[in-house]
Amino acid sequence: MSKIILETRSLTKHYGGVHALEDANFTLLDGEHVAVVGDNGAGKSTFVRQITGVEQRTAGQIFFDGAEVNHGGPLEARESGIETVFQTLALADDLDVPSNLYLGREIIKFNLGPFSILDRKAMKARTLEALQKTAVKIPNVDNPIRNMSGGQRQCVAIARAAAFASKLIIMDEPTAALGVQETAQVENIIRGLKERGVPLILVSHNLRQVFDLVDRIVVFRRGRIVASLRSDETDGNDIVSYITGVKGNADAAVA
Amino acid sequence: MAKTDSGLGGLKYDPSKRARPPELNVFFALVGIVVIFEVLGRLIYGDSFLFNTRDNVDTLFNNQRLQVIILQVSIVGIIALGVTQVIITGGIDLSSGSIVGATAMITMSFAQTWLVNGNPNPKAIFGEAWMDLPVIVPVVVGLSCGMIAGLINGALIAYTRIPPFIATLGMMVSARGLSKWWSNGNPISFPTEGYAAIGKGLNPVLIFVGLAILFYCIMNYTKYGKHCYAIGSNEDAARMSGINVKNHKILVYAIAGTLAAAAAIVVSSKNLTAQAGMGVMYELDAIAMAVIGGISLQGGRGSILGTVLGALIFGVIISGFTFLKLDAFYQEMVKGVIIVGAVVLDQWRQQSRARGK
Numbered sequence: 001m002s003k004i005i006l007e008t009r010s011l012t013k014h015y016g017g018v019h020a021l022e023d024a025n026f027t028l029l030d031g032e033h034v035a036v037v038g039d040n041g042a043g044k045s046t047f048v049r050q051i052t053g054v055e056q057r058t059a060g061q062i063f064f065d066g067a068e069v070n071h072g073g074p075l076e077a078r079e080s081g082i083e084t085v086f087q088t089l090a091l092a093d094d095l096d097v098p099s100n101l102y103l104g105r106e107i108i109k110f111n112l113g114p115f116s117i118l119d120r121k122a123m124k125a126r127t128l129e130a131l132q133k134t135a136v137k138i139p140n141v142d143n144p145i146r147n148m149s150g151g152q153r154q155c156v157a158i159a160r161a162a163a164f165a166s167k168l169i170i171m172d173e174p175t176a177a178l179g180v181q182e183t184a185q186v187e188n189i190i191r192g193l194k195e196r197g198v199p200l201i202l203v204s205h206n207l208r209q210v211f212d213l214v215d216r217i218v219v220f221r222r223g224r225i226v227a228s229l230r231s232d233e234t235d236g237n238d239i240v241s242y243i244t245g246v247k248g249n250a251d252a253a254v255a
Numbered sequence: 256m257a258k259t260d261s262g263l264g265g266l267k268y269d270p271s272k273r274a275r276p277p278e279l280n281v282f283f284a285l286v287g288i289v290v291i292f293e294v295l296g297r298l299i300y301g302d303s304f305l306f307n308t309r310d311n312v313d314t315l316f317n318n319q320r321l322q323v324i325i326l327q328v329s330i331v332g333i334i335a336l337g338v339t340q341v342i343i344t345g346g347i348d349l350s351s352g353s354i355v356g357a358t359a360m361i362t363m364s365f366a367q368t369w370l371v372n373g374n375p376n377p378k379a380i381f382g383e384a385w386m387d388l389p390v391i392v393p394v395v396v397g398l399s400c401g402m403i404a405g406l407i408n409g410a411l412i413a414y415t416r417i418p419p420f421i422a423t424l425g426m427m428v429s430a431r432g433l434s435k436w437w438s439n440g441n442p443i444s445f446p447t448e449g450y451a452a453i454g455k456g457l458n459p460v461l462i463f464v465g466l467a468i469l470f471y472c473i474m475n476y477t478k479y480g481k482h483c484y485a486i487g488s489n490e491d492a493a494r495m496s497g498i499n500v501k502n503h504k505i506l507v508y509a510i511a512g513t514l515a516a517a518a519a520i521v522v523s524s525k526n527l528t529a530q531a532g533m534g535v536m537y538e539l540d541a542i543a544m545a546v547i548g549g550i551s552l553q554g555g556r557g558s559i560l561g562t563v564l565g566a567l568i569f570g571v572i573i574s575g576f577t578f579l580k581l582d583a584f585y586q587e588m589v590k591g592v593i594i595v596g597a598v599v600l601d602q603w604r605q606q607s608r609a610r611g612k
Binding site: 090 | 473481
């Protein structure tokens with residue numbers, strides 16, 4: 001449990017003159033669930049985008065699973081074991097659930113290069129298995145996900161991340177657009193991941209949820225990490241003070 | 256009691272309430288149009304559109320008419336198979352008609368016979384050494400031309416990120432120019448017997464149906480097909496999922512170009528000649544067939560089966576108007592109405608489904 005799975009050293013990202021992320025030092029232990037909170041524009045999403053390889057960092061180092069990594073794109077990050085649930089879902093609406101789960105890593109029955117024959121039965125069977133673990137309710141997995149509710153779609157996206165037994169899962173505001181019941185469903189999936197010992201970085205605006213779910217809370221403010229607190233040793237007011245800048249000096253970053 | 260099938264998390268799922276496949280609607284439209292012509296024919300001329308009314312022939316249906324219906328759409332139908340794949344990925348291909356023209360000219364140059372009735376071929380493009388080549392040569396040359404044109408389309412779209420409409424519009428104009436330049440606008444004629452056999456009789460139908468089945472399977476059972484739908488549905492998601500979107504697009508346009516070339520080979524063989532103006536408007540007819548067949552221009556939705564049905568609707572309309580002895584002008588006017596009508600109906604159907612019926 002004490003092995004460090006992800007570490008960033010002086011991670012920095014500038015968009016032109018905008019310093020979106022400054023000198024972020026962050027560590028995540030194996031099996032640990034950490035929330036990343038902060039105001040809009042505090043650098044949360046920027047931070048996530050550097051780790052998932054969606055963008056290239058300006059400076060700093062990222063160590064993942066014991067080695068320094070330099071992901072050229074989200075695919076490379078995924079291949080090394082970082083699964084991400086993006087804010088924009090990244091699902092194909094016209095495809096059914098198994099196709100979405102296995103998009104880009106289809107099970108092949110017969111290899112013919114791009115015209116390889118798909119093993120649809122195996123993909124469906126394993127999809128049902130993966131979804132059962134998440135306790136998501138979907139009437140028919142053969143329907144295109146266009147016709148599904150936001151919660152069901154989000155669960156498909158999370159199930160996809162969880163199914164591929166990755167070393168790290170990153171969720172960028174997974175419940176931002178969901179109703180009460182659907183949010184509860186997603187939170188249950190996250191608890192399941194905790195039990196399975198899969199480490200997680202959760203970007204969220206919902207402090208109630210954050211306190212419910214994670215071990216540690218990291219606060220971003222103006223592109224810097226201003227606090228890293230164990231969730232059982234702090235409270236909402238404390239976190240809000242850090243988020244709004246009442247507490248914590250941005251220059252004295254705590255890692 | 257509703258039958259449960261693969262319902263997850265305790266939800267009941269009733270398969271009988273599954274949304275009707277869109278192809279079924281297109282099929283109903285096809286049947287409806289046939290019925291209209293049948294009724295009109297009986298009312299106006301006392302003749303049947305679909306059934307045999309001749310005493311000297313012993314068949315239930317008017318087989319001759321059925322053959323004509325499918326024969327006259329099979330060449331554009333071959334193009335429509337490629338256009339369907341392009342539209343499913345969210346693109347459009349305006350160049351297929353011009354690719355037909357250019358490919359027909361080039362292909363026919365390699366398919367000529369040297370001696371016509373004992374005299375040297377008056378339309379010869381190359382010298383005697385290039386005449387009477389085995390049929391495989393013009394076929395391979397032709398398919399390669401179409402593939403190269405498609406590769407250029409695809410590479411332009413994938414790497415310069417210009418809209419497919421513009422890239423293929425450029426190809427449409429340039430390829431037409433090439434087909435006129437190739438022989439200074441002169442037709443190229445007198446193919447070898449082997450080449451002429453390709454488009455003889457009902458062969459175009461067989462080629463169309465064979466290719467339709469092949470691409471139906473490819474779109475439904477292979478990674479390529481799945482990725483076509485994924486890219487048309489959500490290109491960013493496809494990219495994030497690790498699909499090489501650029502390469503896939505190039506492949507899709509290359510296949511579309513190759514199919515246009517196949518159509519060029521069939522049409523030039525059938526007509527025993529190639530002309531610079533061949534294939535004009537084919538691209539729009541092919542797009543119309545796909546659209547009538549329920550292929551969404553937004554990408555991600557539709558199937559090869561839909562396009563085949565769309566092609567049949569096209570054929571029925573042309574034959575029906577001829578059968579009713581109406582001018583060809585009316586055909587075009589009505590064709591336009593049907594294209595727009597098909598899209599409007601599809602929109603309504605989408606909206607009503609989104610509202611949960």
